[in-house]
Amino acid sequence: MATITPSIRIRRTPFSPGVEKAGVKSYTVYNHTLLATEFDNYVEDYHHLKRDVQIWDVACEKQVRIQGFDAEKLMKLLSPRDLTKLHQDQCFYIPMIDKNGGMLNDPVAIKIGINEYWVSIADSDYLLYILGVADALKLNVTIDEPDISPLAVQGPKSEDLMARVFGNEVRSIKFFRYKKLLFEGRKMIVARSGYSKQSGFEIYVDGFEYGMPLWDKLMNAGRDLNVRAGCPNLIERIESGLLSYGNDVTREHTPFEAGLSKYVDSKEEFLGKLNLQKRSFNKIIRPIEIDGEIPSCDRHWPVFLNGKRTGIITSAVYSPDFNCNVAIGMVDIEKAPAGTQIEVETQNGFHKAQVNSQFWN
Ligand code: THG
Numbered sequence: 001m002a003t004i005t006p007s008i009r010i011r012r013t014p015f016s017p018g019v020e021k022a023g024v025k026s027y028t029v030y031n032h033t034l035l036a037t038e039f040d041n042y043v044e045d046y047h048h049l050k051r052d053v054q055i056w057d058v059a060c061e062k063q064v065r066i067q068g069f070d071a072e073k074l075m076k077l078l079s080p081r082d083l084t085k086l087h088q089d090q091c092f093y094i095p096m097i098d099k100n101g102g103m104l105n106d107p108v109a110i111k112i113g114i115n116e117y118w119v120s121i122a123d124s125d126y127l128l129y130i131l132g133v134a135d136a137l138k139l140n141v142t143i144d145e146p147d148i149s150p151l152a153v154q155g156p157k158s159e160d161l162m163a164r165v166f167g168n169e170v171r172s173i174k175f176f177r178y179k180k181l182l183f184e185g186r187k188m189i190v191a192r193s194g195y196s197k198q199s200g201f202e203i204y205v206d207g208f209e210y211g212m213p214l215w216d217k218l219m220n221a222g223r224d225l226n227v228r229a230g231c232p233n234l235i236e237r238i239e240s241g242l243l244s245y246g247n248d249v250t251r252e253h254t255p256f257e258a259g260l261s262k263y264v265d266s267k268e269e270f271l272g273k274l275n276l277q278k279r280s281f282n283k284i285i286r287p288i289e290i291d292g293e294i295p296s297c298d299r300h301w302p303v304f305l306n307g308k309r310t311g312i313i314t315s316a317v318y319s320p321d322f323n324c325n326v327a328i329g330m331v332d333i334e335k336a337p338a339g340t341q342i343e344v345e346t347q348n349g350f351h352k353a354q355v356n357s358q359f360w361n
Contacts, residue, residue, distance in 0.1 A: 010034060013059035014149050014211020018219070022229030030123045033060035036231040043320055046235045049198055050321075053157035054230025055218050058195070059149035059211075061108075063204070064119040064127045066134075068141035071115045074134055077271050079109070080255060080264040086111045091176045091191050095255035095263050096126065101276030102251040103258055104129055106243060108193065110178065110204075118204070120150065122245035133271070147208055153218065154200035157225045162201050164221040165214075166190060170201065183214055195232045197240040234317050238326045241287060241360035248285060248314045248328050257330065259285040283311060284333045287360050290316060290325040290344050290353040297346075303331055303353070304343040310336050313344055326359055 004010065004027065011033040013019075025038040036057060039045055048054065066074055076083055081094045088111050096105045105126040110118040119126070131143050153162055162170040166181045170190060173179050178191035186206060194200040205211055219227060241259075243249050249258045254276060256264070264276070288303075294316055301313040311331030319326045327344075336342060338357035343350050 004029070013057055014205060014208045015057035015059060015151060015215050017212055018055075018215040019057050019229060024229070030060035031062045031121065031125075033062070035060045036229075037234070039229055039231065042234055042317065045230055046233050046320070048226075048228060049155050049196060049230055049233050049236055051156065052226040052228070053153065053155035053161050053200075053222055054228055055215060055222075056152035056154060056194075056231050057215075057229075058152050058202070058232070059205075061120050061122075061150045062127075062145055063148045063150075064107075064121055064130055065144050065146045065148075066117045066119065066130065066141055067143075068115055068139075070134075070139040070141050071117055074130070074137075074139050074141055075109065075117050076266065076268050077133065077137075078130065080266050080270055080273070080276065082265045082267060083109075083111075084268075087177075088113060089177050089179065091120075091178060091193055093176075093263065095258060095260045097255065097270075097272045097276060098129075098251065099272045099275060101254045101272045101279045103245070103249050103253050103255060104251060106245050106249065106258070106260070110189065110191070112189075118146075118148070124245060147206070149205045149208070149211060151203045151205050151211070151214065152194045152200060153203070154194045154196045154230065155198050157222075157227075158198075158200040161218060161222040161225055161227060162190070165217055173201070183210060183217075186210060195242055196236055197242070198236065234315070235319050235326070238315055238317055238328055239319055239322065239359055241328070243285070243328070244315060248330070253283075253330070254279055254281055257281050257283050257285065282333055283330045286329055286331050286336070286338070287356040288313060288316075288327040288329040288331075288342075288344070288353055289356045290327050290351050292325075292351045293348075294318070294325050294346055294351065295348050297327070299347065302345045303329055303336075304345070305332070305335055305340065310342065322359065327353070329355075331355060 189204040303311040316327035
């Protein structure tokens with residue numbers, strides 16, 4: 001197998017030495033930054049995540065910081081989600097759209113204060129878009145990418161491990177809320193969130209130099225909990241229906257097609273509002289079960305209904321717990337409801353498949 005040539009453009013993170021020491025097997029590149037994809041292998045990593053606790057270097061989830069008098073105004077212009085409901089100790093998952101209603105990113109937004117928000121971005125150069133909007137509208141804000149690196153602690157034993165390092169206060173943090181807790185005298189945002197459904201936390205590590213000390217402290221404190229280095233797991237995230245921007249959803253799709261309509265509820269003006277409301281849509285994200293042995297999903301797999309194209313598969317993998325191949329597809333909303341028998345064409349040929357309603361709820 002060929003490897004990626006290391007260079008400055010492909011950024012390392014504060015936790016890279018820990019990831020390497022743990023024996024990372026493969027990486028992807030996300031926001032121009034290294035992101036591990038496998039340590040042991042997808043299946044072992046998956047069972048371990050669902051049983052124990054893992055430390056994830058997700059520093060690639062870069063923070064776009066918006067500060068200043070117009071910060072809230074700008075956030076409301078960018079977001080179809082009702083941000084009047086976002087409290088000062090809270091995070092919101094938000095679809096972000098362009099003027100035509102197409103998805104540009106699906107970050108987690110964090111309200112730090114009246115005049116400060118962090119946008120924890122998915123894999124698109126979303127800082128550039130925010131900067132363009134702010135400059136064009138002459139808003140009174142500064143926009144930058146601070147030295148803040150998310151570290152995720154995920155898995156059923158995550159709360160016990162976090163309590164050993166940050167104290168019992170972590171136990172009272174509610175889902176998608178945060179507290180500012182001390183690590184080595186430095187206040188850091190600790191949220192109950194993360195890119196898995198196995199429960200967990202994200203620490204927004206404030207300062208590169210705190211990265212490895214925190215990594216090591218968590219690893220040492222969790223030995224008897226069988227803590228390991230991990231990463232977002234392909235199998236677990238498809239089972240859980242967590243979308244991957246750039247894979248499952250792109251600018252071609254509205255939040256409705258992405259299955260994110262519950263996050264479109266802003267009553268105020270936002271960029272693209274009218275076009276989003278006017279734009280018709282006939283496709284939607286659905287869970288799909290594919291028969292037979294499938295290769296890795298590194299290209300769109302066409303989906304057929306009675307021999308006619310009816311959509312695409314964008315992510316797929318074998319799930320040991322569900323004992324079938326789980327997939328995410330964008331299919332015709334009317335012609336392919338749950339239960340529809342379809343066919344999927346992979347690089348290895350045709351497979352019988354079924355639109356499902358069961359793995360996500
Ligand atoms: N954490 C942080 N930043 C991120 C991600 C993250 N940025 C990039 C990427 N991941 C964004 N994508 C998602 C997708 C789903 C969720 C979070 C980020 C998620 N969704 C919950 C769910 O679907 O159940 C619920 C969200 C809600 O109710 O508001 O967790 O993982 N910091």
